[in-house]
Amino acid sequence: MDRLENTIALLSEFVAFPTISSDSNLDMIARLANLLEQAGARVETFHNPEGTKANLFATIGPERDGGIVLSGHSDVVPVTDQEWTHDPFAMVRRDEKLFGRGTCDMKGFIAAAVSMAPLFAQRARTRPIHFAFTYEEEVGCIGAQALVESLKAKGIRPAVGIIGEPTEMRIIEGHKGCCEYTTRFEGLAGHGSAPDRGVNAVEYAVRYVARLMELRETLKTRAPHNSRFEPPWTTINTGAVHGGIAHNVIADHATVDWEMRPVQASDGPFVRQDMQAYVNDVLLPQMRAVWPDARIETETMGEVGGLEPTETNEAKRIVAELTGANDSDVVAFGTEAGIFQSMGMDVVVCGPGSIDQAHKADEFIEISQLSRCLDMLERLAGKL
Incomplete structure (x- = not known):
C-alpha cells in the first residue's frame, strides 16, 4: 500500500472514533500510541484529572532540545441536528473527496503525520520530531494548555511547531485569540x-x-x-x-x-x-x-491567546522551504498555536483541507490536499 492509500486507511479508522469533545478520546489515543510505538517512537500519555481523556506526546529521533512538533487535536464537534447524508463516523470516499466528521478538522493531518512516522524513524538523526495530539481543542483548547504544562515540567523544549489545522496548505503565521x-x-x-x-x-x-x-x-x-x-x-x-x-x-x-x-x-x-x-x-x-x-x-x-506574527520565525522559514510558498497569511479562527508559542516556540499553522468544510454536515477533505501534506512531510523528513 502506498503512503497516500495508507493515510486514507488511517483516516477512515480515526474517523470511526466518535471523539466529540464531550466524550472520551482514550480509544483513539491508545491506537495512536500503538501506531507510533510500532514506528519506534517514545510515547507518553497525559490524562485529564478525571481520567476520561488524554493528550499524547511522542518523539522520534535524538533526545535533545530544538525538536519540531507536529500537532493536532483529536476531538471533533458534535453532529447533533446536522443533516448528514451518511453516517458521520463512517468515512465515505466519493469524487476524490473523503467525507466524515473530522476528516478536515483535523484527523486528516493526524493521519498524514502518523503515516510518515516510519520514514521519520529512518531519517531523524540530528533533530527530534515530536507528535502532539490533544483533547478538547473545540471547547477552549483545554488539552493543549495542560500538555504545555506537562512538557514544561519535564523540561522538554521543542523549537518549532507546525499546527495542522485546515489551511489548504497555506502558511498561517497569525490568528486572533x-x-x-x-x-x-x-x-x-x-x-x-x-x-x-x-x-x-x-x-x-x-x-x-x-x-x-x-x-x-x-x-x-x-x-x-x-x-x-x-x-x-x-x-x-x-x-x-x-x-x-x-x-x-x-x-x-x-x-x-x-x-x-x-x-x-x-x-x-x-x-x-x-x-x-x-x-x-x-x-x-x-x-x-x-x-x-x-x-x-x-x-x-x-x-x-492568539498566534502573534513575529519578525523572525523558524517554523515559517521551514514550511516555506517545504511547500515552496512565497507568502503567509493571518486568519480570524483560533487554534492551539498561541499556546505552543507561549513556550517560546516558533509556530505556524499549516495543514490539509479547507476551514470552509469544518463543523458542517458532510464535512470532507480532498484527497489532493492529503497528498500535498504528505509531500511536505516527506521533505521535512529529509531535513532531520
Missing part, C-alpha cells in the same frame, strides 16, 4: 402582571447583551492601523441567551453565552473591565434595589 464566557443572572420570580415586584433576569440579560453590542462598535475604532486580520478589529459575538419559563412569569434565571476574539492583547482587559463596571455600577444596583440577593456572575469557559 478566542475568549469564551457564560454570564449568569439570578433575579426574583413573580407574576407577570406585577413586573415591578420582581427582578426579571431575562431583561437584565438583554441589557447586558446590548452593552456587548455597544462595545462591539467601539472595538472597531481600536483596530491597529496595520492590522492584517479580516475584520481588522476585535469581534464580540453573542452565541446564546437562555431564560424564562412562560409568558406570564417573571424570569428569575438567565444566561448569556458570548465570546470575543482579540486582535491585540489590550482589547481583552478593555472589554472585561467595561462589562464588569457596567454590572457593578448599573445593573446590580438596580436589581438589588428590589431584591438584595440578586446576582450576576461571569464564568470563563476558556481564554486562548
Whole structure:
C-alpha cells in the first residue's frame, strides 16, 4: 500500500472514533500510541484529572532540545441536528473527496503525520520530531494548555511547531485569540402582571447583551492601523441567551453565552473591565434595589491567546522551504498555536483541507490536499 492509500486507511479508522469533545478520546489515543510505538517512537500519555481523556506526546529521533512538533487535536464537534447524508463516523470516499466528521478538522493531518512516522524513524538523526495530539481543542483548547504544562515540567523544549489545522496548505503565521464566557443572572420570580415586584433576569440579560453590542462598535475604532486580520478589529459575538419559563412569569434565571476574539492583547482587559463596571455600577444596583440577593456572575469557559506574527520565525522559514510558498497569511479562527508559542516556540499553522468544510454536515477533505501534506512531510523528513 502506498503512503497516500495508507493515510486514507488511517483516516477512515480515526474517523470511526466518535471523539466529540464531550466524550472520551482514550480509544483513539491508545491506537495512536500503538501506531507510533510500532514506528519506534517514545510515547507518553497525559490524562485529564478525571481520567476520561488524554493528550499524547511522542518523539522520534535524538533526545535533545530544538525538536519540531507536529500537532493536532483529536476531538471533533458534535453532529447533533446536522443533516448528514451518511453516517458521520463512517468515512465515505466519493469524487476524490473523503467525507466524515473530522476528516478536515483535523484527523486528516493526524493521519498524514502518523503515516510518515516510519520514514521519520529512518531519517531523524540530528533533530527530534515530536507528535502532539490533544483533547478538547473545540471547547477552549483545554488539552493543549495542560500538555504545555506537562512538557514544561519535564523540561522538554521543542523549537518549532507546525499546527495542522485546515489551511489548504497555506502558511498561517497569525490568528486572533478566542475568549469564551457564560454570564449568569439570578433575579426574583413573580407574576407577570406585577413586573415591578420582581427582578426579571431575562431583561437584565438583554441589557447586558446590548452593552456587548455597544462595545462591539467601539472595538472597531481600536483596530491597529496595520492590522492584517479580516475584520481588522476585535469581534464580540453573542452565541446564546437562555431564560424564562412562560409568558406570564417573571424570569428569575438567565444566561448569556458570548465570546470575543482579540486582535491585540489590550482589547481583552478593555472589554472585561467595561462589562464588569457596567454590572457593578448599573445593573446590580438596580436589581438589588428590589431584591438584595440578586446576582450576576461571569464564568470563563476558556481564554486562548492568539498566534502573534513575529519578525523572525523558524517554523515559517521551514514550511516555506517545504511547500515552496512565497507568502503567509493571518486568519480570524483560533487554534492551539498561541499556546505552543507561549513556550517560546516558533509556530505556524499549516495543514490539509479547507476551514470552509469544518463543523458542517458532510464535512470532507480532498484527497489532493492529503497528498500535498504528505509531500511536505516527506521533505521535512529529509531535513532531520
